[in-house]
Amino acid sequence: MPEALEMRDVVANIGEYRILDGVRLAVPEGSVTVMLGRNGAGKTTTLRTIMGFVPCLNGTVRLFGDSLAGLPPHRIARLGVGYVPEDANVFPNLTVAENLRLALPRAHGRAQAEEAVEQVLGLFPDLRQAYRRWAGHLSGGQRQMLAIASVLVSQPRVMLIDEPSKGLSPRFVDLLGEVIAQLRGRTTVLLVEQNLRLAAVAGERFTLLDEGRTVMEGPMEELLENTALQQRYLGVRVRERGN
Numbered sequence: 460m461p462e463a464l465e466m467r468d469v470v471a472n473i474g475e476y477r478i479l480d481g482v483r484l485a486v487p488e489g490s491v492t493v494m495l496g497r498n499g500a501g502k503t504t505t506l507r508t509i510m511g512f513v514p515c516l517n518g519t520v521r522l523f524g525d526s527l528a529g530l531p532p533h534r535i536a537r538l539g540v541g542y543v544p545e546d547a548n549v550f551p552n553l554t555v556a557e558n559l560r561l562a563l564p565r566a567h568g569r570a571q572a573e574e575a576v577e578q579v580l581g582l583f584p585d586l587r588q589a590y591r592r593w594a595g596h597l598s599g600g601q602r603q604m605l606a607i608a609s610v611l612v613s614q615p616r617v618m619l620i621d622e623p624s625k626g627l628s629p630r631f632v633d634l635l636g637e638v639i640a641q642l643r644g645r646t647t648v649l650l651v652e653q654n655l656r657l658a659a660v661a662g663e664r665f666t667l668l669d670e671g672r673t674v675m676e677g678p679m680e681e682l683l684e685n686t687a688l689q690q691r692y693l694g695v696r697v698r699e700r701g702n
């Protein structure tokens with residue numbers, strides 16, 4: 460069985476700068492894998508390379524065994540890769556319901572659409588409550604939930620989520636962790652996260668990035684037990700543990 464998502468020896472530039480130089484990761488189907496690394500390590504660039512926004516100059520990116528080499532972002536999205544970028548946007552002048560409906564696959568009939576929305580609302584009680592409200596009136600945390608829900612409702616085979624906890628209150632960070640943990644088995648998630656607490660709640664496996672390369676991968680417990688590793692590659696963020 461091929462991995463849902465696999466990268467090997469990936470090299471990528473932005474302009475003339477080498478940003479990724481040896482990214483390797485394996486995301487098993489149905490798992491939540493967390494990618495960690497300090498600011499500037501290359502996490503966002505890795506997700507953008509998977510999506511085809513940044514060309515992969517060397518190495519391989521595979522989705523369920525098939526190479527994504529040279530495909531444009533819209534083709535990669537159509538193959539079932541959902542992307543929730545950093546500072547994900549929602550449509551502020553539409554309601555929560557309208558945001559979700561807009562994200563549904565066009566081929567869905569009415570019953571199928573209702574079922575897809577219902578399934579997603581089951582994971583996000585906050586959004587069910589705010590279903591008829593303008594997305595622009597939601598809190599930052601609720602907006603982040605809506606951005607994730609909008610991708611989820613399209614039933615992606617693999618979801619890439621970039622630092623969803625950024626700027627959120629501790630209550631929402633915990634909520635997000637629980638929501639993402641519930642995605643296990645429903646879809647496959649590659650979550651970028653600097654918040655070790657959220658990573659610990661949501662993730663089963665980790666991949667650690669530093670200066671554009673993968674330095675370690677393994678079960679989440681290995682990272683949680685290894686404070687030396689946390690200190691070396693995640694630095695000051697370690698202090699957030701147990702807050």
Ligand SMILES: Nc1ncnc2c1ncn2[C@@H]1O[C@H](COP(=O)(O)OP(=O)(O)O)[C@@H](O)[C@H]1O
Pocket residue numbers: 473474476478496497498499500501502503504505
């Ligand atoms: N548009 C850009 N132009 C030049 N350098 C960039 C650009 N985007 C990112 N970088 C550089 O690439 C490196 C990795 O950035 P990024 O992938 O955003 O890291 P992370 O998401 O881990 O914080 C950083 O050194 C950053 O300065």
Ligand SMILES: [Mg+2]
Pocket residue numbers: 502503504545622
């Ligand atoms: Mg980033």
